[in-house]
Amino acid sequence: AVWVIARDHNGAAEWRPTRGTAPAVWRIDPKTNRPVARIPLPLTPIRIALGAGSVWVTAQRVLSSSGSSIDATVFRIDPATNRIVARIPLRTRAADGIIVSHGLVWVAIPQSQQ
Numbered sequence: 001a002v003w004v005i006a007r008d009h010n011g012a013a014e015w016r017p018t019r020g021t022a023p024a025v026w027r028i029d030p031k032t033n034r035p036v037a038r039i040p041l042p043l044t045p046i047r048i049a050l051g052a053g054s055v056w057v058t059a060q061r062v063l064s065s066s067g068s069s070i071d072a073t074v075f076r077i078d079p080a081t082n083r084i085v086a087r088i089p090l091r092t093r094a095a096d097g098i099i100v101s102h103g104l105v106w107v108a109i110p111q112s113q114q
Helices: none
Strands: 003-005 024-030 034-040 044-050 054-062 068-076 083-089 098-101 104-107
Touching: 003 044, 024 044, 044 098, 054 098
Parallel strands: none
Antiparallel strands: 003 024, 024 034, 044 054, 054 068, 068 083, 098 104
16 A cells, blocks of 8 residues: 555645644555545644564654644554554654664654644
C-alpha cells in the first residue's frame, strides 16, 4: 500500500487551524491507484513512516495560520485494520520527522520547541 497524509489545507501555503479541517491518513492501492481506506485524525499530520508492522504519524494541533501549535503526538496505525491503535503524547508543542529503525521509533522535535 501507499500511505499519504492529508492536512486538508486545499493547497494553500499557510496553515489552517486543525479545528477547521478534516485531517486524515489515506491508504492507496498501488495497483489501482485508488484509495481503499481513510483514517481520520484528530490532529494535523506532519510526517509519516512505516516500520515494525505499523504506520506511524507525527501530528499536532495547529492553532493559527501562522503554524503555532500544541499537543504534539505520534499515532500508531495498524495496517491490518486501518485503525489508530495508539496515541503517544510527546509533551511538546510540535513534532517533525519520524523514522523507525531497529524496533525503535524516533521523532524529531524542532529546536524551537525544546
